[in-house]
Amino acid sequence: MNRRHLLTITAAALAAPRLCFAQDAWPSRPVTLLVPFAAGGSNDVVARFMAPVLEQKFGQSFIIDNRPGGGGSLGMGMVVRARPDAQTLLVSSASNHVFHPLVSGDVGYDVREVLVGVSMLTDVPTVLAANPGIGVNTVPELIAKIRATRGGFAFGSSGAGTSNHLAGELFRMRMDLDMTHVPYRGGGPALTDLVAGTIPIAFMNLPTVAPAAEDGRLKIIGVCTGERVSVRPNLPTVMEQGVPDFAVRSWTGLFAPRGTPQAIVDRLGTAVREALAAPPLVARLTALAAEPIVMTPAQTDAFVRQEYERWGPVVRSANISANG
Structure with missing residues (x-):
């Protein structure tokens, strides 16, 4: 073994523990839960219910940041561009995550490729x-x-x-x-x-x-x-x-920028699923007519892809404009 190989192996061995430590120590500072709509909507309500639960779990503040605009695409874009360190997370919905990209035709990126699912949160009926x-x-x-x-x-x-x-x-x-x-x-x-x-x-x-x-x-x-x-x-x-073939349902979910360490995504996803199974949070959500949805990160990503496959043909046939 020559000196170059020895130095390479030594550097890798030293870097690996530091990476694991960074993931284990997350979050080391307050985490932003970005809501891409104004305060008072269902995304905002769910985020405010989740924040104190996550604060208690991880020992850090989870701050709600409302960034409305563009049918939710403004705030979503901020998370897409954020560093993939799980310090900025998106409390997303069917509206900004699926419908707006389909209706607008181009938001500058493919949501399915630039964001990763942490967990679904709630099923939200439209009325x-x-x-x-x-x-x-x-x-x-x-x-x-x-x-x-x-x-x-x-x-x-x-x-x-x-x-x-x-x-x-x-x-x-x-x-x-x-x-x-x-x-x-x-x-x-x-x-x-x-x-x-x-x-x-x-x-x-x-x-x-x-x-x-x-x-x-x-x-x-x-x-x-x-x-x-x-x-x-x-x-x-x-x-x-009396209105035939009429069914629209929304949802909320938690997402992180693509590239976020999988270990952090898994830890956060487990915490969210545990919270959604706990009677106190379930009672608060169902009181406001939001039904908890428990999914793993992989299941969340698969669900989003299914939503695109389901609604893409509907949006195209309805010829709906994002300007209206």
């Missing part, structure tokens, strides 16, 4: 909600009112190209209605305007609107899933009220 002032309680009543309104009928969503936007466009198409999309920078701002009556109806995630519906500030007309949801079985679906 059709209305301001009580418009005087409708069912989907047929709403359809009749839209058709009787001259100049079209506005509907709000958490942003252009989101799952909420897609739900509204499919509703319009299925029933041949004159409707205009009003995009917001997240579910929170859309909820504010819906309650104020600035917009008459909105397609939003159930956890976002549940508190306002329970105290009478708005009315949930129907659930946009194929069948009734277990967390609110009393709510009828839009489809059972």
